[in-house]
Amino acid sequence: xxxxxxxxxxxxxxAVEVIPPLDLHIExxxxxxxxxxxxxxxxxxxxxxxxxEDVTSGSVAIDGTDIxxxxxxxxxxxxxxxxxxxxxxxxxxxxxxxxxxxxxxxxAEIARKVEAVAETLNLTGHLDARPGQMSGGQRxxxxxxxxxxxxxxxxxFDEPLSNLDAALRVNMRLExxxxxxxxxxxxxxxxxxxxxxxxxxxxxxxxxxxxxEQVGSPMELYNQPRNLFVAGFIGSPKMNFVTGETxxxxxxxxxxxxxxxxxxxxxxxxxxxxxGIVEHLGSDTFLHxxxxxxxxxxxxxxxxxxxxxxDTVFLTPDANKIHRFDAADNAMSxxx
Amino acid sequence: MKPDAxxxxxxxxxxxxxxxxWIWRNPLIAPALLVVIVVTQAPFILTVIYSLFRWNLQxxxxxxxxxxxxxxxxxRDSRFLDSVVTSLSFTVAAVLLSLLVGLxxxxxxxxxxxxxxxxxxxxxxxxxxMPIIGALAWKYTVLSPIFGIxxxxxxxxxxxxxxxxxxxxxxxxxxxxxxxxxxxxxIIILAGLQALNDDQxxxxxxxxxxxxxxxxxxxxxxxxxxxxxxxLLGSIFIVNEFDVIFMxxxxxxxxxxxxxxxxxxxxxFYSFDIGHAAAMAVVIVLGTIVVVTYLLKxxxxxxxxxx
Numbered sequence: 001x002x003x004x005x006x007x008x009x010x011x012x013x014x015a016v017e018v019i020p021p022l023d024l025h026i027e028x029x030x031x032x033x034x035x036x037x038x039x040x041x042x043x044x045x046x047x048x049x050x051x052x053e054d055v056t057s058g059s060v061a062i063d064g065t066d067i068x069x070x071x072x073x074x075x076x077x078x079x080x081x082x083x084x085x086x087x088x089x090x091x092x093x094x095x096x097x098x099x100x101x102x103x104x105x106x107x108a109e110i111a112r113k114v115e116a117v118a119e120t121l122n123l124t125g126h127l128d129a130r131p132g133q134m135s136g137g138q139r140x141x142x143x144x145x146x147x148x149x150x151x152x153x154x155x156x157f158d159e160p161l162s163n164l165d166a167a168l169r170v171n172m173r174l175e176x177x178x179x180x181x182x183x184x185x186x187x188x189x190x191x192x193x194x195x196x197x198x199x200x201x202x203x204x205x206x207x208x209x210x211x212x213e214q215v216g217s218p219m220e221l222y223n224q225p226r227n228l229f230v231a232g233f234i235g236s237p238k239m240n241f242v243t244g245e246t247x248x249x250x251x252x253x254x255x256x257x258x259x260x261x262x263x264x265x266x267x268x269x270x271x272x273x274x275x276g277i278v279e280h281l282g283s284d285t286f287l288h289x290x291x292x293x294x295x296x297x298x299x300x301x302x303x304x305x306x307x308x309x310x311d312t313v314f315l316t317p318d319a320n321k322i323h324r325f326d327a328a329d330n331a332m333s334x335x336x
Numbered sequence: 337m338k339p340d341a342x343x344x345x346x347x348x349x350x351x352x353x354x355x356x357x358w359i360w361r362n363p364l365i366a367p368a369l370l371v372v373i374v375v376t377q378a379p380f381i382l383t384v385i386y387s388l389f390r391w392n393l394q395x396x397x398x399x400x401x402x403x404x405x406x407x408x409x410x411x412r413d414s415r416f417l418d419s420v421v422t423s424l425s426f427t428v429a430a431v432l433l434s435l436l437v438g439l440x441x442x443x444x445x446x447x448x449x450x451x452x453x454x455x456x457x458x459x460x461x462x463x464x465x466m467p468i469i470g471a472l473a474w475k476y477t478v479l480s481p482i483f484g485i486x487x488x489x490x491x492x493x494x495x496x497x498x499x500x501x502x503x504x505x506x507x508x509x510x511x512x513x514x515x516x517x518x519x520x521x522x523i524i525i526l527a528g529l530q531a532l533n534d535d536q537x538x539x540x541x542x543x544x545x546x547x548x549x550x551x552x553x554x555x556x557x558x559x560x561x562x563x564x565x566x567x568l569l570g571s572i573f574i575v576n577e578f579d580v581i582f583m584x585x586x587x588x589x590x591x592x593x594x595x596x597x598x599x600x601x602x603x604x605f606y607s608f609d610i611g612h613a614a615a616m617a618v619v620i621v622l623g624t625i626v627v628v629t630y631l632l633k634x635x636x637x638x639x640x641x642x643x
Contacts, residue, residue, distance in 0.1 A: 052538050072541040079542040085535035089557040102544035
């Protein structure tokens with residue numbers, strides 16, 4: 001069990017309002033990702049749920065019980081920190097066993113549970129090592145082990161992968177997703193990396209300046225962004241926005257087309273442009289094309305593409321995949 | 337080391353080994369080093385030499401080489417042995433209590449609260465006051481049987497005034513020493529606390545640790561090295577404490593608060609016995625090294641249990 005409800009929650013640091021009134025409901029077993037640019041309040045929101053910060057007003061409830069005034073230690077949540085926050089003077093065994101020791105379990109029980117967790121996380125050989133002797137990935141596993149060992153109501157992850165190198169990050173991303181599949185425990189995960197959000201979440205909460213811009217499944221956010229901000233934030237490379245005359249032809253203040261929804265031809269098409277930088281990724285090629293009247297556009301082409309700097313190309317956006325936004329940056333219905 | 341890296345002109349001085357090499361490489365440090373050696377080591381060597389002579393300023397004609405006679409004398413002298421015990425008890429009691437009080441101060445003023453800067457400054461003040469002035473203030477405004485604040489409090493509760501210094505001389509001296517040295521411990525421990533990653537404390541809180549468990553399992557083990565350092569420095573200073581005893585008790589009543597430095601002072605300025613005083617001074621230097629080493633080990637093992 002672990003459904004979490006925030007009602008009318010606000011947070012102020014001095015005179016600065018970081019979180020304006022906010023409501024959010026998280027179902028039991030969901031993997032929710034808070035995503036947004038730096039300073040959008042996602043970590044603050046997580047810390048409010050954790051109990052590491054006090055809400056200025058409003059209430060937080062877990063499983064229907066109001067826990068707004070309850071200390072972090074009593075909330076029954078587990079957290080994985082960006083810095084891992086392992087206890088450097090304890091061996092891995094004691095680090096993982098610490099929450100159980102605090103819960104007053106007897107030594108044999110603690111030893112049994114620690115062994116079991118170590119086995120699932122491939123840490124069995126490292127139980128007597130100190131955190132200082134381990135690599136970043138191993139430390140992150142210990143931090144996760146410490147979180148899962150006491151079977152919390154929910155896991156809170158605060159940018160847990162941002163200190164790892166790119167290859168390890170992809171690995172750990174898979175491991176965390178697998179873990180969630182197996183344990184089915186509610187998880188809240190904070191990241192600024194929209195790829196992590198898209199790949200791991202069952203539900204994404206996009207935040208800007210403490211305000212929830214949109215809540216939905218990854219594909220909902222990708223296919224039906226509610227406004228310009230979400231449209232630009234979700235998807236990589238980011239969506240192309242075109243204003244002015246071209247947008248007006250579609251009856252909108254701004255139109256958005258994702259790089260993968262633009263067809264490229266050397267002979268004919270809707271927009272004529274000149275190729276700038278070409279990025280070859282092997283599986284894909286990203287072309288940065290300058291189109292007079294529409295501005296610089298990014299185009300994603302599958303596989304290799306034999307174009308060079310300065311070549312003239314023609315672009316045709318997929319008419320069914322054009323997003324339209326009004327002057328207030330809100331999404332309009334698609335053209336039938 | 338490659339052969340061609342040898343100094344070209346003089347080469348190595350084989351007898352001096354590594355030191356010979358070092359002295360060629362660091363000729364610019366040598367003058368300063370010489371000054372330091374002369375200023376710090378020469379007095380000690382002179383003291384060692386004095387300690388080997390029978391030398392009383394009242395009978396200079398009797399001055400003669402005495403071998404280890406002075407040392408034998410002082411180890412047969414119960415006043416000296418008592419003063420060693422007094423020194424040890426002052427040091428152990430004052431260092432441990434100062435560490436405890438300093439730790440409590442540091443934990444209290446670590447977290448942010450309104451007026452923290454002022455409170456920190458006030459707590460540090462006793463360490464900034466001249467020792468002799470501090471002791472004077474304690475003698476007349478706190479511990480005095482007639483004017484003292486303590487006895488004023490005692491009278492408010494209907495008690496009879498107590499001659500604190502006369503009846504509890506050791507406790508009085510220790511109280512002043514703790515008052516003076518706890519802020520010093522606090523500064524070092526506070527620096528240690530600020531070096532502690534907040535994430536670790538928050539992680540402990542998330543893991544279900546209350547304030548006591550957080551301090552016991554996370555904060556104290558982290559502070560181990562800082563406590564050792566402040567215990568070490570405190571021991572060195574408190575073993576040599578003189579001002580407070582001079583001002584508060586003059587070593588009395590009787591010899592109840594006569595520690596080794598005070599006894600040395602008495603033998604030089606009352607008995608004019610340079611030889612015996614020098615022997616005691618040598619013993620206290622060696623003794624300090626032993627005490628400090630022992631205290632470090634004791635603290636280390638105490639803190640080892642915390643891990």
